[in-house]
Amino acid sequence: MARGDDKPTPRRAIPSVSxxxxxxxxxxxxxxxxQLSMAQETGLDLLTELRFMELALEQARFALENxxxxxGCVIVEDEKVIASGSNCTSATRNATRHAEMEAxxxxxxxxxxxxxxxxxxxxxxxxxDLYVTCEPCIMCATALSILGVGKVFYGCANDKxxxxxxxxxxxESASEKLSRGDLQAKSFKCTGGLMSEExxxxxxxxxxxxxxxxxxxxxxxxxxxxxx
Amino acid sequence: MTGTLKWxxxxxxxxxxxSLEVSTVNVFASKIEPKLANKIARQLNQVCPLENLRHVxxxxxxxxxxxxxxxxxxxxxxxxxxxxxAIPRGIHQLISDYNLCPYDEKVxxxxxxxxxxxxxxxxxxxxxxxxxxxxDGVAGLSEGELQLIFNYMKVVIQLTKLSYTGGKVLNAAIIxxxxxxxxxxxxxxxxCPWPATYETSAGYSCNDGCGVTIASHESNLNxxxxxxxxxxxxxxxxxxxxxxxxxxxxxxxxxxxxxxxSESSSLKSQSKHTWHPLRHAAIVxxxxxxxxxRQLFPGPGSSESESTPKGNSLxxxxxxxxxxxxxxxxxVKEVADNxxxxxxxRPYLCTGFDIYLVWEPCTMCAMALVHQRIRRIFFAxxxxxxxxxxxxxxxxxxxxxxxxxxxxFDTVKSVTEPKILYFGSRRFKTHFRFLICVAKNxxx
Numbered sequence: 194m195a196r197g198d199d200k201p202t203p204r205r206a207i208p209s210v211s212x213x214x215x216x217x218x219x220x221x222x223x224x225x226x227x228q229l230s231m232a233q234e235t236g237l238d239l240l241t242e243l244r245f246m247e248l249a250l251e252q253a254r255f256a257l258e259n260x261x262x263x264x265g266c267v268i269v270e271d272e273k274v275i276a277s278g279s280n281c282t283s284a285t286r287n288a289t290r291h292a293e294m295e296a297x298x299x300x301x302x303x304x305x306x307x308x309x310x311x312x313x314x315x316x317x318x319x320x321x322d323l324y325v326t327c328e329p330c331i332m333c334a335t336a337l338s339i340l341g342v343g344k345v346f347y348g349c350a351n352d353k354x355x356x357x358x359x360x361x362x363x364x365e366s367a368s369e370k371l372s373r374g375d376l377q378a379k380s381f382k383c384t385g386g387l388m389s390e391e392x393x394x395x396x397x398x399x400x401x402x403x404x405x406x407x408x409x410x411x412x413x414x415x416x417x418x419x420x421x
Numbered sequence: 422m423t424g425t426l427k428w429x430x431x432x433x434x435x436x437x438x439x440s441l442e443v444s445t446v447n448v449f450a451s452k453i454e455p456k457l458a459n460k461i462a463r464q465l466n467q468v469c470p471l472e473n474l475r476h477v478x479x480x481x482x483x484x485x486x487x488x489x490x491x492x493x494x495x496x497x498x499x500x501x502x503x504x505x506x507a508i509p510r511g512i513h514q515l516i517s518d519y520n521l522c523p524y525d526e527k528v529x530x531x532x533x534x535x536x537x538x539x540x541x542x543x544x545x546x547x548x549x550x551x552x553x554x555x556x557d558g559v560a561g562l563s564e565g566e567l568q569l570i571f572n573y574m575k576v577v578i579q580l581t582k583l584s585y586t587g588g589k590v591l592n593a594a595i596i597x598x599x600x601x602x603x604x605x606x607x608x609x610x611x612x613c614p615w616p617a618t619y620e621t622s623a624g625y626s627c628n629d630g631c632g633v634t635i636a637s638h639e640s641n642l643n644x645x646x647x648x649x650x651x652x653x654x655x656x657x658x659x660x661x662x663x664x665x666x667x668x669x670x671x672x673x674x675x676x677x678x679x680x681x682x683s684e685s686s687s688l689k690s691q692s693k694h695t696w697h698p699l700r701h702a703a704i705v706x707x708x709x710x711x712x713x714x715r716q717l718f719p720g721p722g723s724s725e726s727e728s729t730p731k732g733n734s735l736x737x738x739x740x741x742x743x744x745x746x747x748x749x750x751x752x753v754k755e756v757a758d759n760x761x762x763x764x765x766x767r768p769y770l771c772t773g774f775d776i777y778l779v780w781e782p783c784t785m786c787a788m789a790l791v792h793q794r795i796r797r798i799f800f801a802x803x804x805x806x807x808x809x810x811x812x813x814x815x816x817x818x819x820x821x822x823x824x825x826x827x828x829x830f831d832t833v834k835s836v837t838e839p840k841i842l843y844f845g846s847r848r849f850k851t852h853f854r855f856l857i858c859v860a861k862n863x864x865x
Contacts, residue, residue: 282792285711285715286711286714286715286770287707287708287711287770287793288707288770288789288792288793288794289704289707289708289789289792289793294699297699298697301697301698305696311676311677311678311696311698312677312678314677315676315677330788330792331784331785331787331788331816332784332785332786332788332789332792333785334784335673335783335784335785335788336699336785338674339673339674339676339698339699339785340698340699341674341677354788354791354792356784356788361784361814363784378673378674378807379674
């Protein structure tokens, strides 16, 4: 459902992941609904958006409980959650198993089981919105463009690997660069900053508890991180 | 046929240096008494460490008219521009304790990636420079390494050729441990429905459905090479034209146009759940590598049983712990004398491994390879549609994820067919442009 005002999301200062890493050890800020005042260009009811982001955060908390990097997402069709996913890169030892990929795979499997064709699946994805607690990385942003999802809402920015504005802007740019007309890269509308404080707080928890799966010379587990 | 191939490897560098003007940060500096230098520097490192400027030296020494003159960086100035009150209290203390007179300086924002860049930076304020070890393009590769690289590239091209059925060709990938010379994983694109015979299990999460599985021994590789010679006599990579439309990274958005083609009669009916728009060769290869990792090193609490085969080719000489010692010089290492794979030897993801691809990866695959800590990427042909390593994007040069891309993301482009070599000059750039030109006009 593309709306007329398809201008790119303004780059406001969205709290980012590495801010959480740097601040680990600080007293965690209380989670707040600080984004309530945020201007909404999408036309969707803000409370609805917050409700879905809260469900994505729930997924992120689930990841944290499993000592995974706390990112979660839900995929919404017609205002109903049809899939959810949480990061499971540690358990799988596959660093590409981001929350988005998990949720997408659920849907692909489900839709193929009921016999949908490629074009039907593409049509389904175009009606879906994704709510994810952290800006999709370059890999996931490309994936979302490949699938042609409708809209993406994210919490905090991903200033190291973000593919929706932080490092690359794959949600809006790809098609013009293609050399062949029929290879249209699909752009999608992307809104950041939705409940970003909560998303960052989860990262902060994660960095404080340490990542036992990280390679040896990494941040020690269970030690209070000095601000260096 | 493959015996006649000539090879050349060309390094694809990161972005050419950004001019210093746009990549500096402002700092407050002050002249200091040389004999107080140690004391002040120590205090400064406590009250105001330069977190993101580790490459910048705190103290600058200059000789002005025969006198040694020392200056020190107090703190970043940008964030205090409007609000001098916000300067950390410890800095104010130091300023008053030692009668310092802060003034503005500019320092380089990023660590230098070349000697030239470093020299340029030092004109502003001294920085440190660590030349990349052995990742510095092609020049650092030994003759033996080159031979290995060529061999692996041949293998991956043959994997592609093997997939050449029904008039379509697929991208192929192999992940290789260059130290132990093992093939860790291999894969073909799986975006289209693929023959059920290739598949060993259903579902996506840890399926072993790579088109062809290469066992992790050199001898098997040779066997594979021989068997391939027969099946793909008249296949030519560079004139493939429309057959390339099936290469996922070349045509990432093309999956919706796929038809359940008539060839699908060769697919068994239960395999209709086997297309996936995101299962590009690199992604599948990573998945297979992760699966191997879980099997070889079942972690604590893992439900997978200790299924480590005896006589595994992992031995003390090439165990990952040792490899990390060689390659990740900053790491704290332990070398196990134990010959069975243990947790200590368990690699972290694909740290230190190389990947070989026929076509340059798209942004999704390239980022995935960075996530998985792949060390070097070798590819044979550029991807003018969506290539992320020089053709459309240049991820290895992206400034912000710099420490990842520059250290781990050494991209080497190898040119495979003598026919292509014949046209271009031997210099990469010309050659590369030629390829793109051809691509636009006829091939793609």
